[in-house]
Amino acid sequence: MSIAALIVMVMGLLGWFLMNQQEDAFERQNALMGRVVVAQFARAASEPLLADDDLALKVLVSQQEKSPLIVGMQVFDREGRLRGGAGSPPFADNSITVNEHPVFQSGVPVGMSWNTDAVSAVSFGSEVRFREVLAGYVLVSLDRAPFEFALTRLVNALLATTLGLIVLGVILSIALAHRLCRPIYKLVEAGEAIHNADGGGVSGESRGDEIGRVLDIFQNMAEGLKEKKVVEETLYRYVSPNVAQKLLASGDDSMALGGATTTGSVLFCDIVGFTELSEKLPPEELMALLNHYFSYFALAGSSCQGTVDKFIGDCVMILFGVPEQDEMHGLYAATCGVLIQESADRISQQRRSAALPTVDFRIGINSGSVLAGNLGSEERMQYTVVGDVVNVASRICDLCAPGGILLTEETANQPAVRETMLLLSRESATVKGRSERVELLEMERGSFSRHDLIKQHLEAILPEGKAG
Secondary structure, three states: HHHHHHHHHHHHHHHHHHHHHHHHHHHHHHHHHHHHHHHHHHHHHHHHHHHHHHHHHHHHHHHHOOOOOOOEEEEEEOOOOOEEEEEOOOOOOOEEOOHHHHOOOOOOOOOOEEEOOOEEEEEEEEEEEEEEEEEEEEEEEEEHHHHHHHHHHHHHHHHHHHHHHHHHHHHHHHHHHHHHHHHHHHHHHHHHHHOOOOOOOOOOOOOHHHHHHHHHHHHHHHHHHHHHHHHHHHHHHHOHHHHHHHHHHHHHHOOOOEEEEEEEEEEEEEEEEHHHHHHHOOOHHHHHHHHHHHHHHHHHHHHHOOEOOOOOOOOEEEEEOOOOOOOOOHHHHHHHHHHHHHHHHHHHHHHHHHHHHHHOOEEEEEEEEEEEEEEOOOEEEEEEEEEEHHHHHHHHHOOOOOOOOOEEHHHHOOOOHHHOOOOOEEEEEEOOOOOOEEEEEEEOOHOOOHHHHHHHHHHHHHOOOOOO
C-alpha cells in the first residue's frame, strides 16, 4: 500500500506539473502569435493613418481579417477614435481612452482575454508609429477556440497517460510487494523455525538474489538447530536432565576429565535374586521387566530432586545434591527410597494380575563427600560420582532385606531425616573393601510422617490401575 500510494502521489504530481507546463506553453505561443500579428498590422497601418486614408485602412483590415484565427481588427487615431475595423471588438464603443486602457499601457503588446456568447478571444493592442511619430493604435482579436481545443486534447491525453501510469504502477507495486513480502514472510517463518528448532516452514523456491542467500542461511540454521535439538533430546535420554543441562551450559569446560568434591547422598536399588531370575526368563522378557520397573523408578528419582546416574544391569544408582547442591539431599534420598518401594509394590500387584513375573527390590542409602566429575578418557567419558560414600551405599544395598531400605548413620544425621521417619538400629556391618564397620539403620516405611506426600507423588507417577 505504501509503494502504491507513493506511485500515485508521484504520478499525480508529475501529471499536474506537465499539464501546467503545457498550459503555460500554449499561452506563451498564443501571446507570441498575437504580438507578431499586431506588430505586422501596426506597420501596415502606419502610412494610411498618417495620410488619413480611410479607404486604404478598410482594405487593409479586410485583407487581414481573412485569416481564420482573427475575429476582429480595429484601427484608432491618436485621440482614440475608431478609423476602421471589422469583426468582433472587445468593447462596444467606437472610441477608447487610450491612457486608461490596459492593453495599450505596455511597450510590449499584451493580451486581454474576453468572451461573448459567440466567441472566446484574446485581444492584443499596439501603438502605430512612423519614424518615431505616433500615428495611432491598432487592436487585433484572435480566436482562442483552436488553442483551447488543442490544449484540451493535450491535457486529456496527459491525464489519460497519468491515470494509465498510475494503474500500471499500482499493479506493478502489488507484484513488487508480493515479490518483496513473500521472502520476508519466509524469513519470519525461518526465524520461528529457528526459535522452535524444528526446521519447518522455510522451504520454497530458490532465489538468486541476496534475499535468497539469506533464506538459504536461515534454512541451514534451522536444519542445524533441528539436528541440535535431536542430539540434545538423545543426550537427555542417555544422561540425566540435570547433568545434560550442566554439560550443555558449561560448553568446552565440561569436556575436561576430573571433578570437584561435593556433599551429597547416593541411593542404590537392585533386584533380589536377579541371577536366578535371569536363568528363568528369556533376555527379551528380562529386559522388558527391568524397563517396566526402572522407568517408574527414574520418575520417582526426578520427583524427589534426584539425578539418575546410571543403570547397572539390575541396579539403578540415583544421586541427591549432585550436580545441583542441596542441603536436604539426605531427606530427598530417604523419601525417594520410600517412593520407589511403594511404586514397586503397586507395579508388582498389577503385574501379578496380568500373570507377569514380579521381583522385589532392596535399597541402600549413604551420604557424605563424593568426587563429582568426568570419569574415563578424552575420547570416552561419563559424568558420575566416586568415593567411599558410593562404595558403602552399594555394599549395604546387598545387606538389605527384600522390600527394605537401609541407611547409614551419616544419612540419618542429615537435616530432618530422623524427624520425618522411624529408624531402627541394626548391628554394624563390615563391608567389602572397608576396614571400619558401618553403622546401619533400617527405615520403617509405614512410619514416614509425610505419607500423604508419598501418595501424591505415587499417583502422579503411577495412577491406580495403570502399570503399562
